[in-house]
Amino acid sequence: MKKILFAVIPLLVFFGLLLLLFINLSTHSEVLPSPLIGKPVPAFEHPTLYTGELKTQEDFLGQPWLLNVFGSWCPSCQVEHPLVTALANSKQIKVVGLNWKDEPQDAKAWLQRWGDPYHEILVDYEGDTAINLGVYGAPETFLIDANGVIVHKISGVLTPQNIQEQIIPKIKEMQP
Amino acid sequence: MRPLILSLSLLLAWLFSGQAAAIDVYEFQNPEQEALYQQLTKELRCLVCQNQNLADSDAGLAKDLKDQVAEFVIAGQDAETIKQYMVERYGDFVDYDPPMNASTLFLWFSPLVVFILGAVILIYNIRKRHD
Numbered sequence: 001m002k003k004i005l006f007a008v009i010p011l012l013v014f015f016g017l018l019l020l021l022f023i024n025l026s027t028h029s030e031v032l033p034s035p036l037i038g039k040p041v042p043a044f045e046h047p048t049l050y051t052g053e054l055k056t057q058e059d060f061l062g063q064p065w066l067l068n069v070f071g072s073w074c075p076s077c078q079v080e081h082p083l084v085t086a087l088a089n090s091k092q093i094k095v096v097g098l099n100w101k102d103e104p105q106d107a108k109a110w111l112q113r114w115g116d117p118y119h120e121i122l123v124d125y126e127g128d129t130a131i132n133l134g135v136y137g138a139p140e141t142f143l144i145d146a147n148g149v150i151v152h153k154i155s156g157v158l159t160p161q162n163i164q165e166q167i168i169p170k171i172k173e174m175q176p
Numbered sequence: 177m178r179p180l181i182l183s184l185s186l187l188l189a190w191l192f193s194g195q196a197a198a199i200d201v202y203e204f205q206n207p208e209q210e211a212l213y214q215q216l217t218k219e220l221r222c223l224v225c226q227n228q229n230l231a232d233s234d235a236g237l238a239k240d241l242k243d244q245v246a247e248f249v250i251a252g253q254d255a256e257t258i259k260q261y262m263v264e265r266y267g268d269f270v271d272y273d274p275p276m277n278a279s280t281l282f283l284w285f286s287p288l289v290v291f292i293l294g295a296v297i298l299i300y301n302i303r304k305r306h307d
Contacts, residue, residue, distance in 0.1 A: 032223070032267055033267060034267065035266070035267045101240075127240050131240060131241065131265065134265035134267070135237075136237055137223070137237070
């Protein structure tokens with residue numbers, strides 16, 4: 001009896017491991033939690049896309065805003081663009097674009113083709129602010145409160161689901 | 177036989193050309209700085225292709241991060257400061273040598289647990305055999 005038990009244990013361990021790996025296969029995600037949640041937006045100074053006027057993080061104090069990292073080279077940005085547009089048009093929040101490592105003329109052509117819903121577009125040509133924000137792939141979207149503190153981050157595309165379940169409730173929480 | 181040798185040498189050439197391309201040119205002030213740069217880019221993870229380190233990655237972001245590391249190294253920053261800079265932005269995940277904290281406790285101690293378990297089973301079996 002004992003012998004059978006000892007023979008079965010490795011088998012059980014094996015199947016346990018198999019199960020663990022199988023579960024991980026479907027739940028594992030490449031999305032990383034951002035260490036910047038709850039911290040102020042890193043200091044930046046970028047020209048805007050159309051006027052070239054320099055803007056810093058202080059120009060956005062006073063009301064909550066959404067920072068959407070995009071590039072004309074990024075196919076997924078195109079996928080989420082209608083949702084960014086809808087969100088900006090709904091007037092629920094100010095939506096600012098961060099044009100990441102893009103040629104200004106490419107960005108302008110892209111916006112002409114797909115529409116420009118942004119309140120303001122900052123040009124991060126070198127990608128410095130993207131690094132300071134811990135961006136590791138476009139699109140990424142940051143929700144920032146009136147005091148300039150990062151409240152939430154979505155890595156990857158915005159979806160109707162993550163807007164409804166994450167962005168909208170957080171916006172409502174921030175309203176006085 | 178000849179075509180085989182030729183294809184093998186081509187394969188080797190291709191393998192090594194990848195290695196050569198991975199070395200970026202920075203103006204380090206001394207060999208220590210270069211060594212530090214090499215060490216850091218090996219220990220920092222590329223966030224785009226998450227199973228590669230920065231040194232091995234050709235992703236655009238990896239290039240930017242390597243430039244940043246090189247800039248800090250040339251400016252005389254130490255390894256600790258540079259790693260801290262990356263961890264503040266990208267989290268512990270960026271570091272291939274993760275720190276010990278609540279969320280990495282299992283990672284650090286699971287080998288020890290398995291070792292102790294093995295030892296207990298071993299001792300149990302040896303004692304049984306003696307009896």
